[in-house]
Amino acid sequence: MRHTVKAILHEMGDSSSLIEVQPVHGGDISQAFEVRTEQDYYFVKINRNAAPDIFQKEADGLQQLRQAGALSVPQVYHVSPAGADHGYIVMEWVPREPASDSEARLGRGLAQLHQYTHTHYGLAEDNYIGKLPQPNGWQTSWPRFLREKRLGYQAKLAEEKGRLPAPRKARLEKLLDRLEQWVPDHQQPVMLHGDLWSGNWLAGPNGEPYLIDPAVFYGDREFELAFTELFGGFSPRFYAAYRDVQPLSDYYEDVRPLYQLYYLLVHLNLFGESYGPAVDRILRHYVG
Template sequence: MKQRISHALEKIGDTSNIQRMTQISGGDINQAYYIQTNEHEYFIKGNSNVSEHFFRVEAKGLKLMKETGAVNVPEVYYYDDPVEGEGVIALEWIQGNKDSNTEEKLGEQLASMHQHFGESHGFDEDTFIGLLPQPNKFYDKWVDYYHECRLVSQFNIAAERGRLPLDRKHLLKKLMERLPEWIDYGAKPSLLHGDLWGGNWMAGKNGSPYLIDPSVLYGDHAFEIAFTELFGGYSDAFYQAYQDNFPLPEHYEDIKEIYQLYYLLVHLNLFGEAYAGSVDRILKHYVG
């Protein structure tokens, strides 16, 4: 990694000496480092077992979110296409502490970002959630995108990994067939972060919220908010500020768990049967 980091700094144009290089926590799948040179501070993460566009598509997502002017994201200084699976991305070092207004600002800013709309639902290239691929295409209707690119994708992975006993397989197929009953309501294609669990935002200077580690797409904004509720990490102030600036559909509570199902299937496929009970409960609630 040190060689890859030195290469990245050279590409950035920072040829000063590395004063400090400390490995830090950076998620489940990457090696992450705080780098301090004579000139600058960086957050650099790398991986030796990823697809060639793994870091490029992350940089692309950060750029799209930044261009809205609605949210704060780290500056991208450099990324490379992994050579034989090895690659890094060099980002702005963000450090700060939450204050009493941080989560309210986060809700306002996310609502503003969600009001930047695409022409269609989906994305123009495949992305990742963890190391799992997320196939993407564009669809006129959100329900078609969610069915084909999200639920069918995880269904296929689950089948390959032996995560679908007959009852679960039957109920999941039944829910996918009936999906238009719940989410075919003309949702607009909002720009979404796509992987907004509680660990993918942080506070910077003056308590300003920053979004990190996106897996962007255009889709129903209720899909994003449903995921924030699944594992926690967000306050009442966040949700109130969001709702004040971009109200959720009236039937949000009726569809929330259908959207959470996708992320639970992801966790089932990544981590196994610990998530099976939650998947089965949702399936039985809707089609059991």
């Protein structure tokens, strides 16, 4: 792997001596490494089996978050070109220095990110959620976007993978038909990280929160908050700081499980039937 890393850095323009290559654990899609050369420190991700543009989409998402200016993101130095025999991305190495107020700063920063608005829901280009395709395009209706580009698309993937048995499929179709009953269509489209669980942010120098591994699009801000609550990992300080900037809507508790359903379908498609019972519980909650 040192040879591969050295070749990537040489292509990027760093031909200095390679001092250290250490595996970084925590992701489940790519191999990741902390790399030190005589010239600099880097974070390098490599994947020989991913879609050829997956790292370019990651770089695009980080740039969009950077433009919003609400939270820090790592600087991207180099992305594998089209036609490369394996995908890779080289970013700045962000040393972890958590502070007592890091989560509160993350909450405030996320609320500020959710003030970066657009006229439509979605995104100009498709991207990825994990290693799964995430279709986008622009829509003027949030329920329609949620139905067609999020829940409906993941349902189609689940059916193709044999993970949508007849009762689950029937309930999901019923839910999709009645989506406007629960999902508001009057919220301002705002920029979302799109895949914000506890492993997709880190506390950098001086406790500064950094966002990583985005799946950016414009949607209802509470779609993002619902996912942060799905698997835990965020403290009350995070939510209190968010609410100090943007209070939650009066319908959030009613729509939260439905918003979480998208991410459960993603996990069902990525990891299998162990997520099926959670999907079924939410479907029964809404449509019986």
